[in-house]
Amino acid sequence: QMHIVESGGGLVQPGGSLRLSCAASGFTLDYSAIGWFRQAPGKEREGVSCIGRSGDITQYANSVKGRFTISRDNAKNTVYLQVDSLKPEDTAVYYCAVQLLPLSNECVLSEAYDVWGQGTQVTVSS
Numbered sequence: 001q002m003h004i005v006e007s008g009g010g011l012v013q014p015g016g017s018l019r020l021s022c023a024a025s026g027f028t029l030d031y032s033a034i035g036w037f038r039q040a041p042g043k044e045r046e047g048v049s050c051i052g053r054s055g056d057i058t059q060y061a062n063s064v065k066g067r068f069t070i071s072r073d074n075a076k077n078t079v080y081l082q083v084d085s086l087k088p089e090d091t092a093v094y095y096c097a098v099q100l101l102p103l104s105n106e107c108v109l110s111e112a113y114d115v116w117g118q119g120t121q122v123t124v125s126s
Contacts (some may be wrong), residue, residue, distance in 0.1 A: 004117040020096075020122070033053050036081045048081070054105045067086075093119040104106050
């Protein structure tokens with residue numbers, strides 16, 4: 001059975017950092033594109049970042065460019081989202097999602113993903 005589990009969320013002060021992890025079990029991420037999404041209270045879920053199957057192509061939402069960094073470690077079957085210079089408006093539940101067999105090395109920030117995790121809460125507050 002395919003599962004992905006996010007971890008690494010928590011309460012952090014403005015300007016702080018976290019590293020979110022997305023670990024897969026029951027399948028390999030080697031050929032998959034992975035996306036990170038977030039949903040704040042009362043708002044729609046939005047795409048934050050994604051990484052293509054080769055790891056060479058990444059995308060970021062304008063609101064997080066220069067502050068968030070996505071990476072993948074296929075040996076650990078895990079994808080990371082380093083989140084730096086956090087702002088209160090980054091507060092949300094962060095979800096990882098997997099596109100199992102993408103047609104190219106690119107990735108998208110839309111919700112065209114096959115497997116979703118349960119999310120990890122990130123709260124930015126002083």
